[in-house]
Amino acid sequence: MKETTIKILEELISRYPLLKCERDNILKSFEYIDGSYKHNGKLLICGNGGSAADSEHIVGELMKKFKKPRAIRKDVYEKLKEYGAEGQILAGTLEGSLRAISLTSHLSLTTAFSNDKNPSVVFAQQLYGLADSGDVLLTISTSGNSENCVLAAITAIAMGVKVVSLTGHKESKLSKISDITIRVPETETYKVQELHLPIYHCLCAMLEEENF
Numbered sequence: 001m002k003e004t005t006i007k008i009l010e011e012l013i014s015r016y017p018l019l020k021c022e023r024d025n026i027l028k029s030f031e032y033i034d035g036s037y038k039h040n041g042k043l044l045i046c047g048n049g050g051s052a053a054d055s056e057h058i059v060g061e062l063m064k065k066f067k068k069p070r071a072i073r074k075d076v077y078e079k080l081k082e083y084g085a086e087g088q089i090l091a092g093t094l095e096g097s098l099r100a101i102s103l104t105s106h107l108s109l110t111t112a113f114s115n116d117k118n119p120s121v122v123f124a125q126q127l128y129g130l131a132d133s134g135d136v137l138l139t140i141s142t143s144g145n146s147e148n149c150v151l152a153a154i155t156a157i158a159m160g161v162k163v164v165s166l167t168g169h170k171e172s173k174l175s176k177i178s179d180i181t182i183r184v185p186e187t188e189t190y191k192v193q194e195l196h197l198p199i200y201h202c203l204c205a206m207l208e209e210e211n212f
Contacts, residue, residue, distance in 0.1 A: 005030075005209045012202040018185050019195065025182045026199060029164045030206050032180060036136045036162070037211060042099035044131055044161075046123040046152055047140035050193050052104040054140050054200065061204040062100040070096030070212045096212055101130060103152070123152035133160030141165065142192040144172020144181070153177055166199065168192040 009027060013020050033043055043062065045055040064070075071077075072094045080091040103126045104110075110122045117125075127137060137156040139149040144167035153163045153174060165178040168187050175181040184195040 002210055005206050008202055008205045008209060012198060016195070016198055019199065021185060022182050022199075025180055026202065028180045029182060030203055032162045032164055033136050033138075033203065034207055034210055036134055037098055037207065039134055041132065041134045041136065042101065043136050043138060044101050044103055044127055044156075045138045045140065046103040046127075046149055048104075048146055048148065050189075051140035051142065051146075051196070052102075054193070054196060055102040055104045055138075057197075058138070058200050058204060059100045059102045059105075061201070062098040062207065064097065065095045066204050066208045068208060068212060070208070072096050098207055098211060103127065103130075120147045121151055123148045124155040127152050127155050127161070128159070131156065131159055131161045136162045136164060139163065139165045139174055139178070140167075140196060141172070141174055142168050142189045142196075144168065144170065144174040144183075146174075150174060150177070166196050 009023065012026070013023055019026070036043065045058055047055045077091050080087040103123045106126065109126065113122050113125050131137070137152060139153055141149045144165065150173045153165070154177065156163050157177065163178040165174040165181040167174055167181055167183050169183050169185050170187060175183060182199060184192055184199070186192045186195055
């Protein structure tokens with residue numbers, strides 16, 4: 001791991017001292033996700049309400065530049081330049097990506113499955129169709145007991161997908177079954193969410209620093 005990567009985590013703890021208790025869990029979560037990326041894996045993310053918005057937010061930070069320039073693959077860059085003006089636009093505009101999918105995003109699929117089958121299984125269904133062994137599922141739940149997140153986590157475990165959970169302080173269903181759980185030291189929903197954001201921003205910055 002780069003020294004600059006670990007400095008990002010230390011800066012988070014400096015700015016939010018109450019997160020010191022979760023430093024090791026944040027680092028381990030980074031290692032799981034980065035390990036997946038190093039082996040051509042991807043991150044799948046789910047949550048409800050504000051945590052659904054967080055899922056989308058994380059994808060936005062990973063799939064494009066977050067803090068630093070990201071070069072695209074050299075072979076793709078050279079091939080694009082063969083396609084005239086359009087290729088030049090693409091070669092000069094595209095950014096390197098860390099593959100991430102929000103399971104909250106697919107409106108037609110989620111509404112159809114919820115209507116036809118069971119809304120609580122909607123994240124699990126998408127995970128089953130999209131995930132590969134070696135990927136990572138990030139579940140975001142302030143209570144740690146959101147049924148659709150728990151069912152997605154169980155499906156992930158059955159498929160050989162690591163599960164990282166971001167929850168509030170209390171022990172929960174997700175904390176019991178996840179490979180690693182970051183339990184922020186708050187219990188009230190909005191206060192938990194306020195601490196989730198700097199943690200996932202830190203993880204995104206660390207992943208970018210390590211991979212670009």
